[in-house]
Amino acid sequence: MLPSRPRLEVEDLSLRLTIPQWRRIHKALERSNVLQESLIKLVEACNDQSHSMDRWLSKLEASNWQTHVKEILTTACLAAQCIDREGASVLVHGTEGTDSTLQVTSLAQIILDPACRTIRGFQGLVEREWLQAGHPFQQRCAQSAYSNSKPRQEAPVFLLFLDCVWQILRQFPCSFEFSESFLVLLFEHAYASQFGTFLGNSTAERAKLSLPEKTVSLWSWVNRPQELERLTNPLYEANSLVIWPSVAPQSLLLWEGVFLRWNRSSKCLDEAYEEMVHIIEYNKELQNKVNTLRRQLAQLETEDPLLQTP
Incomplete structure (x- = not known):
């Protein structure tokens, strides 16, 4: 939720404007199984170094990963625009409210609210919009894209969200307190972690397993002074303005820090x-x-x- 701003409620991808007038906007965003296939193709392309440039670009385009990034960012910008420029309340309504819905609402808050661009503000965003809202991390991040067996419910929903955040950070390098390293760290711990933050599929499940008592929170590690120093963006200057990322094809790049990390x-x-x-x-x-x-x-x-x- 956006404090001190018109209400942004969660649920997929019709957007309803309730003030000053009602209208409904449909955005067709791909389901989790499509995202998983897209990630598999992207990883295969990034790890095959035998391709010519034309072949590499062709496989990269065929994965459709950048298309998914563009669609999520476009929808988030639309929701943010309705709130910021029209003063409307927006209901983001998805099929289950645990995947693309969370991507859109989280990105809209990053666009609108400068507090979400700080390290602790982003932690709070992930905590309330993903962990407390019930994104099933245990199912979605069961195995990596390198695995041969693919559980049906696995999908890189959170990774796609982090990719979108990185795109905005790259376009506004002075407006984020955290660096790319912070996003990469969250990606790594979502899939494999010695901390309990991303374990389980819901708050209720984590409570049932007594994870808060049996494990240490990732945030307690991140908030140590030495880690904060490593993860802080040296270019950061507090920016109280709304930031509007470009979704033009030339503005969206492959996240090399994740997808080409082993090849460079x-x-x-x-x-x-x-x-x-x-x-x-x-x-x-x-x-x-x-x-x-x-x-x-x-x-x-x-x-x-x-x-x-x-």
Whole structure:
């Protein structure tokens, strides 16, 4: 739910505007089994290094993964636009309310609410919109896309959501407190984790298994100072504005940090990141020196009227 904003209720993919007038919008989003097949094709393409460029691009397009990213983002933007620009209440109604519904409502809140773009705000978003809303993590993330056997209820719904968040983060790199590493960490722990946060299929099931007493929360690990430092985006500057991501084909890229993570060396990226952090820290030092000199100049002007600028 969006606090201090017109209400955004959960349930798939018709959108109903109730204020100031009623209208119904249908958005056809693929079901979980289609997403799973799409992920399998994408992973196969990313891990086959024998392809020519044309063949690689053809297989990437045939997976339809980027199409799913575009459709989810487009629908989330539509819901956010109805709230922000028309002042309407929006009911997002899905078949079960546990998959594409959560993708749309979560992304709409990220677009509208700057608090959801902070580390703890995003934790709260995942907690209420995914864990408490009943997304069946145990079923959807039973095995990875590398597995030969595919349970019927498995689907990369949460991964697709994280991919969409990464697309927005890439387009607005200064508006998110967390970095790509935070999203990759959530992806990893959704599928395999020593923590209890993503175990089970519902809050009731986690309570029945006494997971809060038997396991440690992932958030308690993430919120340690050393982890927060590692996961924080050094470019972050608090932005109170609504952000509108582009869904044009040229604006949506393959999430290399997940899908090509085993096929590329991270050395250059790590070195570039370290250099960027160094430049940012050096810039802060210079800014502090400038501020100090300005204060000293202001004090001198106060003490000696002859130094005052006309």
